[in-house]
Amino acid sequence: MDCQGKTHTLKTLEQVRGKLSEARSISVLTGAGISKPSGIPTFRGKDGLWRSCRAEDLATMEAFLRNPRLVWDWYLYRRKLISSCSPNPAHYALVEIEIKVNDFLLITQNVDGLHKMAGSKKMVELHGNIFTSKCLNCGFVREDFSLEYEEMPLCKKCGGMERPGVVWFGETLPEGAMESAAASASACDVFLVIGTSGVVQPAASLAVLARSSGAFVVEINFEKTPLSEVADITLTGDAAEILPLVVGDNL
Ligand code: OAD
Ligand code: ZN
Numbered sequence: 001m002d003c004q005g006k007t008h009t010l011k012t013l014e015q016v017r018g019k020l021s022e023a024r025s026i027s028v029l030t031g032a033g034i035s036k037p038s039g040i041p042t043f044r045g046k047d048g049l050w051r052s053c054r055a056e057d058l059a060t061m062e063a064f065l066r067n068p069r070l071v072w073d074w075y076l077y078r079r080k081l082i083s084s085c086s087p088n089p090a091h092y093a094l095v096e097i098e099i100k101v102n103d104f105l106l107i108t109q110n111v112d113g114l115h116k117m118a119g120s121k122k123m124v125e126l127h128g129n130i131f132t133s134k135c136l137n138c139g140f141v142r143e144d145f146s147l148e149y150e151e152m153p154l155c156k157k158c159g160g161m162e163r164p165g166v167v168w169f170g171e172t173l174p175e176g177a178m179e180s181a182a183a184s185a186s187a188c189d190v191f192l193v194i195g196t197s198g199v200v201q202p203a204a205s206l207a208v209l210a211r212s213s214g215a216f217v218v219e220i221n222f223e224k225t226p227l228s229e230v231a232d233i234t235l236t237g238d239a240a241e242i243l244p245l246v247v248g249d250n251l
Pocket of ligand 1: 030031032033034036037042043044045048059109110127167168169194195196197198199200220221222223225237238239240
């Protein structure tokens with residue numbers, strides 16, 4: 001890294017690296033920003049998905065019941081897009097942290113599966129996974145990598161109608177997900193908040209919980225967010241550049 005004129009940044013990076021290497025327990029909350037360098041659009045901000053699409057028409061149960069084809073088509077379009085993307089250095093840096101520290105949990109709001117693809121194992125997908133389908137009738141969830149459907153998909157167990165296996169607005173999170181996430185956030189030494197606008201609950205509350213439980217909170221984002229006030233340190237910039245720096249040895 002070019003250090004000229006960046007002594008403060010360098011010092012901050014070193015501080016974060018020190019905190020990470022001393023920590024016995026690390027939790028991480030990620031959002032769409034960590035997958036942006038892989039080519040996957042975020043939700044808010046310029047070029048965000050919610051700029052051109054209305055969540056009310058595409059990401060609610062009401063929308064699905066009104067027009068299942070439209071909603072499925074949007075998710076299949078996103079599946080196709082994600083299928084052509086790969087994890088980036090930020091995803092891999094988190095795998096490195098997981099290997100180094102005993103007590104670790106990655107909590108992601110992302111449904112793209114890129115953390116898993118990178119090799120993360122100890123993780124909770126708070127908003128589900130786009131490569132799953134779930135039966136409206138019996139709740140059976142299956143892996144589903146289909147990129148198109150001629151007919152609307154039906155449950156292999158009971159024949160009921162299937163929906164994308166993601167959490168929609170107004171829905172509760174997958175069973176046990178928030179409990180594991182909160183337990184980890186309240187017990188960790190360091191809590192990383194990466195690439196999230198911090199406006200969607202209950203995910204954002206995890207950073208507040210971590211901080212009030214005594215964790216050192218580090219945010220990595222291009223912009224200031226409501227969680228910047230909660231964080232002990234905000235590293236401003238691209239997670240795919242910053243994370244490898246605080247994990248690796250090459251500051
Ligand atoms: P958002 O789109 O709300 O926010 C993405 C954040 O990532 C912004 O704060 C960006 O500044 C930041 N960002 C973008 N590129 C970055 C990069 N290369 N490095 C670091 N930061 C970067 O996405 P989320 O916070 O994930 O929910 O949104 C939360 C939830 O809202 C999503 O899971 C989704 C959405 O509605 C559901 O679909 C239920
Ligand atoms: Zn079923």
